[in-house]
Amino acid sequence: MDETLLDNIAFNADGLVPVIAQQHDTSEVLMMAWMNRDAVMETLDTGRLCYYSRSRARPWRKGESSGQVQSLIELRLDCDGDTLLALVDQTGVACHTGRRSCFFTALGAAGAREIAPVLVSPDTLYDRSD
Amino acid sequence: MDETLLDNIAFNADGLVPVIAQQHDTSEVLMMAWMNRDAVMETLDTGRLCYYSRSRARPWRKGESSGQVQSLIELRLDCDGDTLLALVDQTGVACHTGRRSCFFTALGAAGAREIAPVLVSPDTLYDRSD
Numbered sequence: 372m373d374e375t376l377l378d379n380i381a382f383n384a385d386g387l388v389p390v391i392a393q394q395h396d397t398s399e400v401l402m403m404a405w406m407n408r409d410a411v412m413e414t415l416d417t418g419r420l421c422y423y424s425r426s427r428a429r430p431w432r433k434g435e436s437s438g439q440v441q442s443l444i445e446l447r448l449d450c451d452g453d454t455l456l457a458l459v460d461q462t463g464v465a466c467h468t469g470r471r472s473c474f475f476t477a478l479g480a481a482g483a484r485e486i487a488p489v490l491v492s493p494d495t496l497y498d499r500s501d
Numbered sequence: 502m503d504e505t506l507l508d509n510i511a512f513n514a515d516g517l518v519p520v521i522a523q524q525h526d527t528s529e530v531l532m533m534a535w536m537n538r539d540a541v542m543e544t545l546d547t548g549r550l551c552y553y554s555r556s557r558a559r560p561w562r563k564g565e566s567s568g569q570v571q572s573l574i575e576l577r578l579d580c581d582g583d584t585l586l587a588l589v590d591q592t593g594v595a596c597h598t599g600r601r602s603c604f605f606t607a608l609g610a611a612g613a614r615e616i617a618p619v620l621v622s623p624d625t626l627y628d629r630s631d
């Protein structure tokens with residue numbers, strides 16, 4: 372991987388760029404998270420999505436605890452260079468609540484309404500001894 | 502619209518939340534932009550996407566210059582409450598470059614590569630006297 376490729380990306384003042392993860396074949400938007408320069412490089416090098424956890428201030432290899440990994444199909448950059456779109460192949464569920472997508476709440480005149488079922492119990496997702 | 506609905510949204514330190522715009526029927530991810538509280542409220546009230554322009558520090562009613570408006574189909578919130586997904590019906594093109602989506606550059610071993618055509622000349626988009 373030629374590291375100059377990353378010079379196309381306009382990281383913010385914290386050195387981060389938002390990344391939208393979209394399932395490559397169904398086009399479902401799964402989640403949004405952040406990457407720093409090292410995480411983008413690792414993702415391109417390994418073909419596995421690696422984000423940067425702002426709360427834990429460290430690399431976050433998607434699925435490292437839950438086993439719900441994301442394989443990279445294609446990484447795309449927007450016209451301003453400040454947002455990435457990752458086409459991925461998601462194993463299982465993307466959301467820590469056990470739903471396929473993190474975007475399971477609709478906001479509207481009827482209030483906030485859940486529109487997607489829990490597919491895997493969060494207890495199962497995070498009760499792993501390996 | 503009950504304004505308490507917006508209390509579900511975790512705006513960042515600048516009072517903003519990132520918004521992913523996705524075409525409702527094709528599921529194409531069109532763009533990512535930001536909203537403040539007033540922009541979310543206006544979007545829900547009017548059914549037209551209103552963002553907050555960070556560079557111009559003012560509301561940005563999508564299509565106000567270009568005519569390429571976005572109608573809201575559904576607004577969704579993610580599990581952490583800090584990202585919105587807007588399902589929209591996009592008139593024409595979402596990108597100021599005249600492409601349907603802003604995510605027209607693929608990053609990979611072959612470098613940065615354009616993967617989507619210009620559908621409308623930017624001169625046409627922004628040469629409007631009305």
